[in-house]
Structure formats: structure tokens, C-alpha cells
Amino acid sequence: MALNANDISSIIKKQIKEFSKKSYSKETEEGQILSVGDGIALVSGLDKVKLGELLEFGDDIYGMALNLEEEAVGVVLMGSANSIKEGQKVTRTKKVVSVGVGDELIGRVINALGEPIDGKGPIKTKKERTIFRIAPGVMTRESVNQPLETGLICVDSLVPIGKGQRELIIGDRQTGKTSIAIDSILNQKGKNVKCIYVAIGQKNSTVAQIVQKLKVNGAMEYTTVVIAGASELAPLQYLAPYTGVTIAEEWMENGQDVLIVYDDLTKHAIAYRTLSLLLRRPPGREAYPGDVFYLHSQLLERAARVNKKNGGGSITALPIIETQSGDISAYIPTNVISITDGQIFTSEALFNSGQRPAIDVGFSVSRVGSSAQIKAMKQATSSLKLELSQFNEMQAFAQFSSDLDDSTKKILDHGKKVYEILKQPQYSPLDQSIQISILFIIKNKLIENIPLSNVQLFKEELIKFMSTNPEGTAISNEISLTKEITKDLETKMLSRLKQFVDEFIRSQGIEIKENNEGVK
Template sequence: MSLNASDISSIIKKQIKDFSKKDINKKSEQGEILSIGDGIALVSGLDEVKLGELLDFGNDVYGMALNLEEDAVGVVLMGQSNSIKEGDKVKRTYNVVSIPVGDQMIGRVINALGEPIDGKGAINSKKTRVVFKIAPGVMTRESVNQPLETGLIAIDSLVPIGKGQRELIIGDRQTGKTSIAIDTILNQKGKNVKCIYVAIGQKNSTVAQIVQKLKLAGAMEYTTIVIAGASELSPLQYLAPYSGVTIAEEWMEKGEDVLIVYDDLTKHAIAYRTLSLLLRRPPGREAYPGDVFYLHSQLLERAARVNKKYGGGSITALPIIETQSGDISAYIPTNVISITDGQIFTSEALFNSGQRPAIDVGFSVSRVGSSAQIKAMKQSASSLKLELSQFNEMQSFAQFSSDLDDSTKKILDHGKKVYSILKQPQYSPLDQSIQIIILFTIKNRLIENVPFNFIDKFKENLIEFIKKDPNANEIATEIRNTKEITKELNDRMLITFKTFVDNFIISNAIVRNNQNQEANKEAGDK
């Protein structure tokens, strides 16, 4: 794409020839294509063009100015370039890339340029917003202290997410990263949170399945899908997440809460690297350009909780990053980890062992922490991380020893049960009050006499009991309303759920089974 001697010569001659003709202060509105290829055009004659401005190549082909050089402009094309050639004229539009915004976008599937691709007709939005803009400043922001409930007990208890936070979901491919994000979207039903799902470089069939699932669950009533699929041009994949957050900012400034998922930013970085190399920008580490950190920081900094003066809304971002063999020290993962406020790390080993969601408690962290939890959740989950850490440590030692003391056996048995309770099927988020009651039974060791092979059944029966039993349902409602466990409520919960556990043990003849197992073991020893 570099200029050769004849190109430079023709540019200089043209500039000398036109110098006397044109008014120096007049903006040049028309340029000429010097070279074109691989979706990149080099255009001369557009002296006053802006960075990110849309340029009209004719035949319904538009491009975006990305490289502003002294004698030419590097332009990325937003459509097929078969109909244009070297020497063709290019016109300025004087418009920086903008997309339609507003409530008309809810329930729609659009491309990176804001055009509908769901077959439901045009989007009748009268308002547009510029896609590239500066993030809200420090003084416009509020502290993050309101929970954004995911419905996943492992996240809401151990790595809580707050409204306005940026929590990275990171892990190898096929470890359930997208499932966590989709479950979080499903859980926003009835919580007055609008959702945006941005699919970057995904297969269209995969995105179609996600859209169908959201429709069936009634989640498309508050969700917008932005797609730049694997078959799309790199410029559209580069643009897609900025388009998504631009739609979100409109709602944030109106005082609404928004959740946005970027799936995934690894493919976004690769699309930007492709563009940069084609534009002849100098490559750096792993062939990424030097500004690849800014690529994601300018995007993720736009997630915030702003104060009342600036609308009072929030954008919560869940960026997704794919690692290779669990290597979180690679270039793009370390970049995004340093930009975000914590990470949920999904482990392939946990996923393959049947732990779903496959969240690695040791690597996962939320830098907002318990500030994004209600008091009742803090009270119930306070010792959970310590219990799991003890279990993991004991388990690593236990594999080398066959003779374990009773206290070690207790820790291992309790840890196995806790991990089993933290398992959750896909597309089945739990209400926070139910989560708190489940965690309450763990904290108060009510599950101690329930054998490990009965734990899954115990959890199912407990959830059913909370929904159907009037007393348990009243406790859940009180937790939901007061958001804390008072001394009086704590005593009621102990009585109610201790009785439930005792009845569960009796109804499943667990005591008799345990006695039979012990008798069989003694007979075997003899």
C-alpha cells in the first residue's frame, strides 16, 4: 500500500497545478483513490478529513478514515470493493461514524453500523450518536455499590458484580464463558436492566441459537444484539463493540442501568491487528500495533456508574477473553485484566470434571468485592471462600496420604458438598433470596449429616421447599425486602431449615442407609 515514485510525482504536480485555482481556506470535499486492495484504500486530496469520518466511494460503498498521513488518507472499506477501482473519486460526508440509538433498538438484531438484520423492517429512531467518544471523567462517576445479580450462586457469593463495574470473563475455549454471560442476561428479567450482547467474530449459527434462546425466555424484550460475524469484514468487527456501548450510553444518560457483553475481545484485537497491518502501521509484540492497549481501554472505560448530574445511570461491562491453554499472561489477556475491575476465570479441568459453571475460585476475583453485595449475602457467604480454599489445600495434600484424621476428613467432605451445591445447570439462574438461604444452610453446617450422594437432591428439594412452603417463602420475601438477616430472622431460619434437613434425612431413609453401610463394612472387616 506504500506510494511509489510516480504516485508521489503525480500528487506534487496536481498540488502545484491546483494551487492557484483553489481558495486556500476552502475545504477539499473530493479525493481520488491511489490504490485499493484487501479492503483498504489509499486516497489523496482529502486535506481536511477527520479521523473516523465516513467517506462515500459511490455504488453504496462507504469507508472510514483511519490513517491521516501527510499526502494520503488510509481508509478501511465497510462493504465489498468489487465495484470501485483506482482513480475513482471519493467524497467526504462530513459525518463521523454514527449509529441510531434509543428504545427502538430494544428487541432488535443489528450489524455494526446499526442496520437491522432481523427481517423486522427499518428502525424508526430519530436520534443518532457518534460511535467514538471520550469516556466519562472521574468527577462524573459514582462509586460502585449496587449489586448486578447474575443468578449464578458461585458468582454472586464469591465474585460479586456491581452496577458500573467491568468484570472480565476469561478462560480457554469451550469452558462456558458465553453461558455465564447469557445466564446473567436472562437473570435481568423484571430487574429494570437493559442488556446488549455484542458478538464479534462468532459463527452466525451460534449467534442465531443465542437469539432463539433469549426469545424463548422472554429476554429479547429488554435486549439488543449487535453482530459482526466471522464472515464479516475486519472493519465491522472492529466497530461492533463501540456501536454496542454507544447504544448503552444513550440509556445510561437517561438514568437507566445497562448490561453489555463483549463476546469476545480476543477476536476484536485480531480484527484490529489485521486492519493495522494492512494500513502499514508498525507492528509490535505478537504483531499487534502499539495502541492495542488503548483499543480496549477506550472501550471499557466507557462502562461506568455516573452521578445524577450526568443522568444517574450505569453501564456494566462483561468482556470475554479466550486464552490458549490457560495462559493468562499472554499479551491481550494481561492488557484486559489490567483494565478491568476483576476477572472470572473458567477452568478447563473443572469444566471437564462436571463443575458447571467452571469457575476457578483461586484465580477469580472482584475488585469491587462485598461493596456490590447486599448485607444478607455478605452474612451468608462470608466464610465460603475460606472454606473452599481450605478444601483445595487439603485435597492437594490428601492425595499423598491414605490415613487421614477426622478433622481433615470433615473439611474434605464439607468442601465436596459445597462444590456440588455451587453447580448450576445452564439457563436456570436463581433468585438472590434463594441463593442466600442455600448459603445459610452451608454456613451453619446444616448439610453435615446429608451424605454427598444426596446433595444434588437436597438442593433441588430445598429450592422447591422455599417456593412452596408458606413459612420458607415468607423468609425469602423478608430477605428480599429487608436485604439483611436480623437476629430474629436468623433464629427463624435455623428452626425452619433444620426441620427441613431432618425431614429430608428421614424421608430418604438416609440414617438407615448409613447404618446398613456401616454394618456391611464391619461384616467385610470380619
């Protein structure tokens, strides 16, 4: 960072003047501001300062040391710089940025420094942790083989998420990315999974609506919300996700499972780029600094499932990335795709066509895959992805041909019904046993005689049957208990669900044609 000749000469004069007084074994406690502007202060005289250390500027204004250079320290300010002047004293706190952790944070809304902003009074935590830590090593980790249920039928069946996994949610603006993450949080109720929602660069009104929705659904009983809103300074937006994962690590090391959502890391990268350019760090591709990959890898690598010796808990991360016109080959999207264990891709075309959640099955993938599914789910979804791929291929082909053979018509008709069944309203996650029953009906093609216009009603009636009818709940309970579809259970399900389909067809007055197409 360049200094002018006057600054350098004044520093040298001061060093000569104070040389006899200064003991080099003793740490320098105070420095002096050389220049201040754009939320960045250049400070001289802090020879022993640590990277990430908090520095006190007076008037309850703190800064964080980010650039450690020979002649000066580059400090980012975490408050208004209006009262800060050149020549002012700066004091070391000898404290690296840290945050209070523990169960006291459950149900609270905090800022990036761990301070409460929900008006419920101070948070008295018993323990603090520094927010920048090294991720768990390979030997401390367990393999990811336990499902983290999202309650979304298209996610749990096609792109399953395991405890300890990092699954990216990526797509254009306003395509339902946050909805997927919030539904996943709502579905953890009663599953002994703590949740953390980190809002980076979001409008405060939007976050307030999300917090209210979590409260209404009873999810704040196990959730902590960390906010660094759009109006906050870039340093606070930079710190927010590290604060979130630090809180999560305390629970993980105490044997608990945690789900953390970063909404979103695109704005986090922009905040870091802002800091880097103001600190005069060399810009690289798209003006991001060279270490922007490390920025996200050091964050996401902290998500893990650790072995019993190291606590036995897990952190599952759902980072969100916003793309421009579906361009997943841009710098930040490609970086985060390469760090994570798969991605859920939301498509604008699907969203606009009414498919909710708008998950593109072709682009979405889970690199943990069926390891994160119970046996019953694997059995029920064994052919689903193939069926949808066939449908997508046939649909593209069918646009150029008006005369289609019967087998093609059958594939197209079945595919449309499957997509209709995979539609799911927001804030209505489904229990896994009910999802398996729905998928079992798809696999065994029991919906062939139900017209497309009746599919949604059929799904609603089936959910009601599986959750309230004694016969339906008996099947659901057996699936939950055994976690697999045994021969006996398969026979029972096939018989009872066929009966249910026939009852629905009769109740709706659907006539079955000879060619097996249902019409009213």
C-alpha cells in the first residue's frame, strides 16, 4: 500500500525520537492513523498486530487488521468513520474477532459480531470462539451416509442431501432458491437438528419476513439467524458467514447435527472484493482478488461430519449462489461448484412455467447420491431419474412431430404426471414415509388412469390418507420403522394403494377408456 514521502519521513523521525524509550521485547500497544477514507484506515506503529485482530479507535468503533505490511497496517472499520481523524491513536485489543457460542443463541437474531438485534435483551453466552479456524482434517471426518431430510420430494428423491454434505443451491434471481433452504429448515422440526440462517446483503424487510415465517411454523425454537443486511458495511457482510459456522462448530463438537444456510455467497464475494480493492490488493478475474477461491473454500470446508473422538456431530451447508441468465460458468459459480458436493439448479424457465420448486433435474446432482438415502427411498426412486430423462428427451423430439406412436405418447403422458406430482407448495414439507408412498405409486405406474388435471387433487387426497387414515398411517409407520420396503410391505402397499386409486377414480367419476387413458 503506497505511502507518500511526508508520511514516511514523519514515521522515520518518530522512530528515531523514540528509539531509546522503546523496548523491542515489549509489544507495541498503540499506533497512529496515517490516513482514513472509504471505511479503510492506514495505521502505523502496530508492529506486533495479528491478522484479523480487533483494533480500538475510540467512541466504540472497532476495526479489523487485514493488510499487514512493513510500513503500515490496513484496517477495515466496523462503524462510521465520521469521528475518526488522521493522527488519532489506535489501540490493540490483542483479541482476534470472536463470537459467543452455545445454546443461548437458539431462537435469537444476531448481527455479524454476535450482538443481538431482535430486541430481546443481551445474550449471555458462557463461551467464545474465534471466527477464523482451520477446517476439520480428513482423519477426523466420518463418511456422509445419513440423510438430512429436506421435506421436498424432488430433492430427497433425486438430489439427496446427507448430514455433513455441502450442497449448493444455484440459479437466477427470483427462482425459489431461498424457499428450498427455508423449507429444509422447517422440515428439521422434531428431528434434533439445529439450524442457522445467515443472510448476507439481503434487504432487512425480506429477512424479517423469513424470521416471521420461521416463528409461525415453530422453527425459531431450534434456529439462529445471523444478519448482515444490504445496508451494512462490507466488513460485516464479509464476517457474517464465518460467525454462523463458528456457532455451528460448537454444536458439532458437542455431538449435535447442524444445518447452515448461506444466503448468499455471491454477495459475500462482492463484499470481499469491495474490501480488497479498497485495501489496494491486486484485482484478478472480474476484479475479484486472487484469494477469493480460498475465501469460500475455507468457509465450506468447515462443514463436515466428524467422528466420535472429535464430537460425533455434523454441519450440513446449503450455500446459495445467484447466477446471471443461467450462466454457471462465471467465476464465483464455478469456484463454489468445485468446492461443494453437488448442486441443486433452479431454472427460470421451469419457475415461469409453474413448476415449484423449479429444480432442473438434468443440471442438478448430488455427489453423495444414494449414500444419503434410506433403503426404502432408494427402492422407490430406482427408475425415477431415467423416466424423467426419457420424458425430457421425448418432449424435445415431440415438438417436431405431430404423429406420435403409442409408446411415445405413454412416456410423455406419464412424464407430465410425474412432474405434476413433484410440484410442492412453499412451506409444506412432507414426511419421508409419505414421500416414499407417492414415489411408490409413480414407480408402479398406478396413476396411468388418472387424468393430468386430477393429479394434484389425487396427491392431496393421498397425503391426507397416508397421514390420517389408520391403514395409511400403519404403512407410513412401518416404512419409518424398517426404513425399507420388504416383500410383505410391498405386497401390502401395492394392494392398498391400488384400492385407493380405484376409489379416487370412482369418486371423481373418471371413465377408463380401453387405451388406458383416463378422462372425465
